[in-house]
Amino acid sequence: MPVHNAEIAEILYEVADLLEIEGENPFRVRAYREAARTVENHPRSLAEMAGEGEDLTRLPGIGEDLADKIREIARTGTLRQAEELRERVPPGLRGLLGVPGLGPRRVRELHRRLGVESAAELERAAREGRVRRLPGFGAKTERNILEALGRKERPQRFRLSAAEPAARALEEHLEGCGAVREAVVAGSFRRRKETVGDLDVVACSQEGRRVIEHFVAFEDIERVVSKGSTRSSVVLKNGLEADLRVVPEESFGTALLYFTGAQPHHVALRDMALKRRLKLNEYGLFRGEERVAGRTEEEVYAQLGLRYIEPELREHRGEIEAARQGSLPQLLAQEDLRGDLHSHTTATDGRSGLHEMAEAARERGYEYLAVTDHSRRLRVARGLDERRLREQMEEIDRLNEELEGITLLKGAEVDILEDGSLDLPDGVLEELDVVVCSVHHKLRLPEREQTRRVLRALENPNVNILAHPTGRLIGRREPYELDVERVMEAARERGCVLELNSNPERLDLNDAHCKLAKEMGVKIAVSTDAHSADELANIRFGVGQARRGWLEREDVVNTRPLGELRRLLRREGA
DNA sequence: GCCGTTTTCGGCCCGACTGTTTTCAGTCG
Numbered sequence: 001m002p003v004h005n006a007e008i009a010e011i012l013y014e015v016a017d018l019l020e021i022e023g024e025n026p027f028r029v030r031a032y033r034e035a036a037r038t039v040e041n042h043p044r045s046l047a048e049m050a051g052e053g054e055d056l057t058r059l060p061g062i063g064e065d066l067a068d069k070i071r072e073i074a075r076t077g078t079l080r081q082a083e084e085l086r087e088r089v090p091p092g093l094r095g096l097l098g099v100p101g102l103g104p105r106r107v108r109e110l111h112r113r114l115g116v117e118s119a120a121e122l123e124r125a126a127r128e129g130r131v132r133r134l135p136g137f138g139a140k141t142e143r144n145i146l147e148a149l150g151r152k153e154r155p156q157r158f159r160l161s162a163a164e165p166a167a168r169a170l171e172e173h174l175e176g177c178g179a180v181r182e183a184v185v186a187g188s189f190r191r192r193k194e195t196v197g198d199l200d201v202v203a204c205s206q207e208g209r210r211v212i213e214h215f216v217a218f219e220d221i222e223r224v225v226s227k228g229s230t231r232s233s234v235v236l237k238n239g240l241e242a243d244l245r246v247v248p249e250e251s252f253g254t255a256l257l258y259f260t261g262a263q264p265h266h267v268a269l270r271d272m273a274l275k276r277r278l279k280l281n282e283y284g285l286f287r288g289e290e291r292v293a294g295r296t297e298e299e300v301y302a303q304l305g306l307r308y309i310e311p312e313l314r315e316h317r318g319e320i321e322a323a324r325q326g327s328l329p330q331l332l333a334q335e336d337l338r339g340d341l342h343s344h345t346t347a348t349d350g351r352s353g354l355h356e357m358a359e360a361a362r363e364r365g366y367e368y369l370a371v372t373d374h375s376r377r378l379r380v381a382r383g384l385d386e387r388r389l390r391e392q393m394e395e396i397d398r399l400n401e402e403l404e405g406i407t408l409l410k411g412a413e414v415d416i417l418e419d420g421s422l423d424l425p426d427g428v429l430e431e432l433d434v435v436v437c438s439v440h441h442k443l444r445l446p447e448r449e450q451t452r453r454v455l456r457a458l459e460n461p462n463v464n465i466l467a468h469p470t471g472r473l474i475g476r477r478e479p480y481e482l483d484v485e486r487v488m489e490a491a492r493e494r495g496c497v498l499e500l501n502s503n504p505e506r507l508d509l510n511d512a513h514c515k516l517a518k519e520m521g522v523k524i525a526v527s528t529d530a531h532s533a534d535e536l537a538n539i540r541f542g543v544g545q546a547r548r549g550w551l552e553r554e555d556v557v558n559t560r561p562l563g564e565l566r567r568l569l570r571r572e573g574a
Numbered sequence: 575g576c577c578g579t580t581t582t583c584g585g586c587c588c589g590a591c592t593g594t595t596t597t598c599a600g601t602c603g
Contacts, residue, residue: 025575026586027575027576027585027586028575028576029575030575030576030586031575031576031586032575034575034576035575035576060576061575061576061577062575062576063575063576063577064575064576065575065576066575066576100601100602101592101593101600101601101602102600102601103600103601103602104600105599105600105601106600106601135594136593136594136595136599136600137593137594138593138594138595140592140593140594141592141593141594144592144593187603198603200603226590226591226592227591228590228591228592229590230590231589231590231591233591233602233603243602243603245590258588258603259603261603263587263603266587267586267587269587270587270588271586271587273587274587275579275580279587279588280587280588281587281588281589282588282589283589
């Protein structure tokens, strides 16, 4: 059983936490965290790369030492260093780092002076008033600790789609304050990350106090965590935390840059600034006392000798190097899309009829919409058998006669059965414009079998698109065990397309896989899997994820005009 | 522990807020 990247990353994160509690050099601690981050975001299996003797030190933040440690974990599933640390640092202490207000220093003090080794022991000590007697602690800190322990609320992350309404409402509320020129939700929300932990809001205004007062009066606030003259932090009623920073106009660009992150991206920019004898902070880019940029992000990048980097790319995954060389991708835009290649109707589990779906697609400015209802295996969705599918095909032909400005493509989302065969006979698949296939059952097969199953499905010459290729549901279900790289190789050889499913619960392929697909020369379909006319609008989440995966117009098949798309779907030249 | 148009040694982002302090440490983002 190969060791997954997530497991390697977890061990590195743990080592970082334990070293930090031990009082290690913070830069060493950071090195472990950065390496963990690199590992967990890497689309290829580090264990496999290590097994094949690839040079791991080429990855950012990984040098000889950490490469050795990663190889050790890949080989043995564990790390001696981590085991030794666990001997020295009680494992419960690690959990205390998650308590708001407690950092490594305080955790260490609590352990050293009070013998606290777990959340329960901390709670007892606080109740008995022993915490407030420690130097640097006080009554208020003790009370805050008790409150935090009492809340027990996991610092949960919200799906992008769940955070979006709050983000828009907050922007609107702030712009309703007379003193605000512009308010933008930055952070991972602006980077269109699939989940967001909090909302980082930047407001442009000369009157900090007034804006802060307006901010904390927002109706959906549960409680105010902190409130200063330029900065405030609140928890919204839906549990999401929102942090506001108010900056003057001349600093708006640098503040936006700072709060959009991601942190490693911004740290790298600061580093570049230092090398040019400049100083970058949220107030501006300075040479000595002189502000040389700050009003817009564009001018800051320009001063650093970089092309403008779109927020979705700011993850420190090579975008700075690309910006320096002028080789940044021209990212996919929603307007580039000419149609949607995965949708359902009332014939199966959709909630809108053919006509309604067609109209909605036309209103979006699309040229085509593929109707891809489920196949018979999916009983809960009343999947179509050959007879019902043929009826639908005839109906689509009739409808296409009367529709103007939009073409419905005849399709199906065919289940891949356990042995890799398809759930509808080849005879009818041959007559469809587009065949989407996907795994809906037997999700827990071992990797070898699951991979073999999918590869066999792609061998069917009628198949065009593999839908939601890893089957994950964000926050609810892990991806199934699948060798994605092998699937991509097969897709490339056979002229198959992989889907980026825009359903905000799926976003599958993920960003890293999209980037890998691009590098491997595999084409992507950005589709919604809409189950109603309204859900066609979910495409914005898919586009965001595609952009995070560096995808350009040419990488995405549904940017093609209909004629070209049809040629592509015939898998000619494959 | 990483990294190199200032460096193979000596840097490594930096400012706001809170709470516990009479001048600052710790935490957070």
